[in-house]
Amino acid sequence: MKLNTKLVMIMLTMLVVATLVLFLLNQFSQNDLVQEIQESSTVVSKAIQLSVEDLTSEEESSRLSEYLSHAKNKGINEINIINNEGEIINSSDPAQVGKKREIKKLEKGLKASRRGGGGGSLKPYDLVVPVIVGDEQLGYVQINLLLDNIRDIQHANFVRRLSATVLVFMAGMILIIFLARRYTSPIRRLATSVKEVSAGDLSVTFEAGSGDEIGELAANLNEMVKKLKEKELLEKRLYEAEHLSKVGQLAAGIAHEIRNPLNYISLAIDHLKSELLPTCRDKGGELTSIADNIKEEVRKANYMVLNFMNYGRPLKLKLQQVSYNDLVSKAMQIMQDRLVERNITVVREIPADLPPLQIDPELMRNCLCNFLSNSSQAMPEGGAITLGAALDADNGVFRLTFSDHGTGIEEQDLEKVFQPYFTTREAGIGLGLAITERIIKEHGGSISVASRKGEGTTFTVILPAPGVAQQRQETREAAAQA
16 A cells, blocks of 8 residues: 555545544534423423412412522522512522512513522523413512523533544544654665665665565665666676686786796706706705706796686687596696695595596696695694595586595685685785685686684585486386386
8 A cells, every 4th residue: 555545545534533532522412402491491381380370379488488499400590470560579598578679671482581680690581471371460570590500511522522632633643643654764764775776786686575665665666776786786897808818818928028038047947957966976965856846836827827827818728538536647647746845645535436527638637737736735733535426327527526634724715715915824825725616617617625623624516417317217117118
């Protein structure tokens, strides 16, 4: 329901309630007033009856004084019986007996009295009724009326209507305050969330609980945040693409400017070893150590240049059927000296009947070298690296694992290990695992990492096994038919 519809319904409800309450109170007031007039009329009729009886009776006793004590509650202030000469021959007030009234000035019917009411009473009225028996007029009955009881009823009715009106409007104000808080609270939350989004926090979610304009606004804001996230992702990808292009250009320059001198240095070291070692046998061990260290540093520099080149250029896979055991053996030849130097042993848990992998051997060997290099650096005191492999025939994938018992990775760094240029080592450039992830994804696979600080790290690589799932399905169908 729309917000303006709710407000209109609330106002109409308040109007209907107020009208209904005032109508009911008016009905009650009219009933009270009619009942009071009926009772007053009955009392006046009784007073007239008693006055006529006193006027026509020859007895001197009068019941007016006795009846007046009851009649005063209904507005009768005084009852006088007047003869045709204008003399008051009987009265509820004994002091009035014997006084004269001017017959000409006695106006028959109900007229305002010339005598004022006492105290805070309303203006009194005189009711003059002629008493006629047969064709003879015996006199007049004069009743002095005070309408205080009717005034009290009207006053009470006014107070009730005023109180009801005040209560209705107070209830309306309370309802309006409640609704104002109810609707301003989500608006305030929306404003706070909008500030957070404007500050760059795109993880904010706007609550769209209601179906009014506020809920519609929240839904639109959620859609806006979603599009901002998409735009941010596109900008990030564009930045990465531009960055890759620049890295590619840098890698090309580095390849020409650095790799040739590095190769020359490596060849020169081999030549110096072959020329100097025979002539310096007493220092042969020291020279060999220095030459090997120089070659190792040259190898590191060449490896970094190679990482730059692989990350900056598009990958072109040359897929071949390769035995995983053979691939590991070739990677071990490259890393053997470094692993021995760090006192690292490699444990293979690879089934002998593992089917060959459909991969690019050169790129995948680079991945293995990255895993071995990272694991060896995580175990400065030496240790074992376990290489596992298994075929998941049900899902048609190979599952390759690389485990070590090194220093592990901080929990907050786990999601960053595959980001370009992220590294925890001072000498690293942070491209090894980024390149590895890229190569594996190009093969249609995936990579994940699990690690606990101080306990070690395990990388898991999933690679598709083309034809395995189809072959297994065919085998199941053949068995079912048999």
